[in-house]
Amino acid sequence: MSERSERSVRQRTVPVLDLDAIIDDPGTRIVVCCGSGGVGKTTTAAALGLRAAERGRSAVVLTVDPARRLAQSMGLTELDNTPRPVAGVEGEGRLHAMMLDMKRTFDEIIEAHADPERARQILTNPFYQSLSSSFSGTQEYMAMEKLGQLRRSGDWDLIIVDTPPSRSALDFLDAPERLGRFLDGRLIRLLMAPAKAGGRSAFKLLNAGFGIVAGAMTKLLGAQVLKDLQTFVSALDAVFGGFRVRAEQTYRLLQAPGTAFVVVAAPERDAMREASYFVERLAEERMPLAGLVVNRVHLAPAAMLSAARSTAAAEDLESRGEHELTSAVLRLHAGRMQLATREHREQEHFLSAHPTVPVARVPAMPEDVHDLEGLRRVGELLAAQQGLG
Amino acid sequence: MRARDTDWDGVRLHVVTGKGGTGKTTVAAALALALAADGRKVLLVEVEGRQGIAQVFDLPPLPYEERKIAVAPGGGDVYALAIDPEEAMLDYLEMFYGMRRAGKALTKMGVVDFATTIAPGFRDVLVTGKTSEAVRRKGKDGRRVYDAVVLDAPPTGRITRFLNVTNEVAGLARMGPIKNHADLVNGVVASPETAVHFVTLLEEMPVQETLDGLDELRAAGLPPGGIFTNMVRESLLPASVLDDVGKDRFDPAELALGLKASGLADGSSDAAAVAEALAEEIAEHAHRTELERRERLSLARAGRPRYELPLLADGVDLAGLYELAESIHTQGAA
Numbered sequence: 001m002s003e004r005s006e007r008s009v010r011q012r013t014v015p016v017l018d019l020d021a022i023i024d025d026p027g028t029r030i031v032v033c034c035g036s037g038g039v040g041k042t043t044t045a046a047a048l049g050l051r052a053a054e055r056g057r058s059a060v061v062l063t064v065d066p067a068r069r070l071a072q073s074m075g076l077t078e079l080d081n082t083p084r085p086v087a088g089v090e091g092e093g094r095l096h097a098m099m100l101d102m103k104r105t106f107d108e109i110i111e112a113h114a115d116p117e118r119a120r121q122i123l124t125n126p127f128y129q130s131l132s133s134s135f136s137g138t139q140e141y142m143a144m145e146k147l148g149q150l151r152r153s154g155d156w157d158l159i160i161v162d163t164p165p166s167r168s169a170l171d172f173l174d175a176p177e178r179l180g181r182f183l184d185g186r187l188i189r190l191l192m193a194p195a196k197a198g199g200r201s202a203f204k205l206l207n208a209g210f211g212i213v214a215g216a217m218t219k220l221l222g223a224q225v226l227k228d229l230q231t232f233v234s235a236l237d238a239v240f241g242g243f244r245v246r247a248e249q250t251y252r253l254l255q256a257p258g259t260a261f262v263v264v265a266a267p268e269r270d271a272m273r274e275a276s277y278f279v280e281r282l283a284e285e286r287m288p289l290a291g292l293v294v295n296r297v298h299l300a301p302a303a304m305l306s307a308a309r310s311t312a313a314a315e316d317l318e319s320r321g322e323h324e325l326t327s328a329v330l331r332l333h334a335g336r337m338q339l340a341t342r343e344h345r346e347q348e349h350f351l352s353a354h355p356t357v358p359v360a361r362v363p364a365m366p367e368d369v370h371d372l373e374g375l376r377r378v379g380e381l382l383a384a385q386q387g388l389g
Numbered sequence: 390m391r392a393r394d395t396d397w398d399g400v401r402l403h404v405v406t407g408k409g410g411t412g413k414t415t416v417a418a419a420l421a422l423a424l425a426a427d428g429r430k431v432l433l434v435e436v437e438g439r440q441g442i443a444q445v446f447d448l449p450p451l452p453y454e455e456r457k458i459a460v461a462p463g464g465g466d467v468y469a470l471a472i473d474p475e476e477a478m479l480d481y482l483e484m485f486y487g488m489r490r491a492g493k494a495l496t497k498m499g500v501v502d503f504a505t506t507i508a509p510g511f512r513d514v515l516v517t518g519k520t521s522e523a524v525r526r527k528g529k530d531g532r533r534v535y536d537a538v539v540l541d542a543p544p545t546g547r548i549t550r551f552l553n554v555t556n557e558v559a560g561l562a563r564m565g566p567i568k569n570h571a572d573l574v575n576g577v578v579a580s581p582e583t584a585v586h587f588v589t590l591l592e593e594m595p596v597q598e599t600l601d602g603l604d605e606l607r608a609a610g611l612p613p614g615g616i617f618t619n620m621v622r623e624s625l626l627p628a629s630v631l632d633d634v635g636k637d638r639f640d641p642a643e644l645a646l647g648l649k650a651s652g653l654a655d656g657s658s659d660a661a662a663v664a665e666a667l668a669e670e671i672a673e674h675a676h677r678t679e680l681e682r683r684e685r686l687s688l689a690r691a692g693r694p695r696y697e698l699p700l701l702a703d704g705v706d707l708a709g710l711y712e713l714a715e716s717i718h719t720q721g722a723a
Contacts, residue, residue: 036409037408037409037410038409038410038595039409039410065546067594068597069593069597126561127561130557223565224562224563225562225565228561266410269704269705270410300670301667301669302666302667302670304666309653313651313652313653314651316651322647322650323643323651325627325643326644326647326650326651328625328626329625329626329644330653333670335625335702338702339700342702342703366676366677368592368593
């Protein structure tokens with residue numbers, strides 16, 4: 001990139017995301033961190049939680065599948081469904097953290113909403129076991145469910161949620177609708193039919209279209225699988241009704257003014273593209289967006305020296321065979337400036353498409369967060385947005 | 390076609406996994422290019438509906454169809470396929486049962502929603518099934534259609550479940566067609582014809598996930614491949630300087646002299662200021678180099694072949710992909 005365009009990137013005034021204002025506002029009750037995998041989303045969520053607590057809030061961080069050492073930094077050692085107090089928080093506030101146990105959450109819903117006999121039928125069904133322990137989809141539903149539970153408990157005045165690292169990290173927005181579509185679908189009605197027809201093969205009772213499907217399903221799945229599936233669906237029917245209602249409540253809760261969505265990204269093409277998608281999607285769903293956090297930004301302390309000038313000077317020194325160390329350092333610096341320029345360019349796509357979205361940048365750190373002190377440092381960097389980038 | 394002696398001779402299915410953000414799709418694409426070099430034919434498959442291949446090769450979104458997308462160095466073709474589970478299901482029904490119409494009806498009734506919602510294991514079987522079919526497919530001459538298939542697979546955290554299809558559907562289908570299909574897939578995926586490669590960065594978290602992923606893979610009896618360390622930055626500074634910095638013995642004065650000699654700084658104070666700022670960069674660099682050294686050691690302990698791919702200064706574009714493919718070839722991975 002030429003120096004001129006480099007300058008134009010820097011001159012754009014981007015609104016600054018003031019995260020302290022968000023976490024200090026007693027009206028903020030839920031912060032949702034979303035973004036693609038590998039951008040430091042969980043770290044951001046945890047750091048915001050700690051900062052909020054140390055600024056006086058009573059906060060809980062709900063994480064899904066955090067990296068081991070990050071979990072350890074908050075004193076979490078295993079999947080658990082109860083928020084645990086985090087030791088070492090300074091000040092008046094308090095911080096709890098939990099790692100979502102998706103299967104346990106699901107089991108608890110079943111146990112709470114079905115009579116013991118039916119609950120047993122469901123919990124032992126192979127389809128239920130696959131559904132409740134599998135990765136895609138269920139995590140999102142359960143994260144939503146848990147969020148709703150935490151909110152209803154009233155035990156915390158700020159809930160910070162880290163969304164699952166799923167293929168499409170906004171799947172959780174689709175949870176209520178997908179669930180509804182699934183339950184209202186003809187497939188379910190087809191599968192429910194035998195139970196409702198008093199155990200006779202209902203397929204005979206159905207029209208030709210259903211007949212083809214039923215035949216296909218038997219061929220595809222085998223008779224045993226179909227039978228398990230039917231048992232599962234009919235047993236789950238009653239339970240799911242209530243689940244859906246709550247999923248819709250949580251969805252509306254997310255749209256409410258007390259919620260702030262923070263989109264997390266890294267200054268790389270894929271991550272910024274995903275960030276654009278999230279921002280657009282949140283707007284479509286009328287979900288309140290607070291802004292974008294760009295993690296892992298590479299800054300150069302000697303930014304006054306451009307890549308081009310460093311390279312030219314290094315070449316000059318090399319040709320004269322002088323100051324080997326300086327020329328090596330200048331090459332190093334040129335590489336760093338190039339990286340910084342590229343990162344600017346990757347962000348530029350987002351910024352020009354979404355000029356009104358407030359942005360906070362966090363410099364790249366050599367090491368992962370291991371302890372509370374590390375989280376505190378990330379929190380400070382998130383809040384200190386002067387003189388960056 | 391030149392004779393090859395690579396680390397993966399005999400492997401026909403290269404599964405590429407990695408933590409999010411490590412450049413898994415880029416490495417899969419470069420590996421496909423390297424494998425296709427000198428007149429071979431390689432299929433590059435993606436399964437997560439992200440259209441990552443199209444983005445890496447700078448193409449419009451790929452349909453559910455095998456189409457040629459690139460020519461490899463020395464002649465050779467890379468084909469790509471973006472597997473859509475819904476289409477894979479229709480394929481499957483048609484191939485094994487001749488039921489196209491019923492398949493359409495199933496789709497209309499939300500069976501795919503069903504498959505992804507209720508039993509993701511099914512979805513994985515369909516996707517890996519389609520991939521295995523491409524691996525085993527033979528032309529009229531009785532030879533395999535593709536010399537190799539490269540699968541841009543789900544991330545490390547999910548890879549074993551994804552590949553271990555027999556186990557995933559075992560609880561659901563103890564017998565019947567799904568079970569048979571899963572067994573067939575397993576015959577390919579768990580065979581010496583398959584290698585599961587991991588893409589990582591020289592950072593703590595991706596390295597840890599790689600090591601964990603390798604353990605899980607071994608426990609499941611799946612064949613581990615190599616470790617591709619991506620975005621490696623060359624170290625420009627001599628070890629002695631890094632050592633000095635590490636021991637806090639580095640003196641920016643020499644740097645200031647060099648800066649003045651190169652005409653980058655006008656006065657002494659200016660030179661000193663720039664030298665200080667540069668010294669800060671050197672310190673960070675030294676710290677990172679030390680961390681990277683530690684991560685390299687951890688990776689070495691995994692006992693798998695390792696390859697290092699450079700960080701491309703301008704990001705990954707088409708020229709960069711070929712550069713990475715060349716590097717993969719030079720290091721003996723393809």
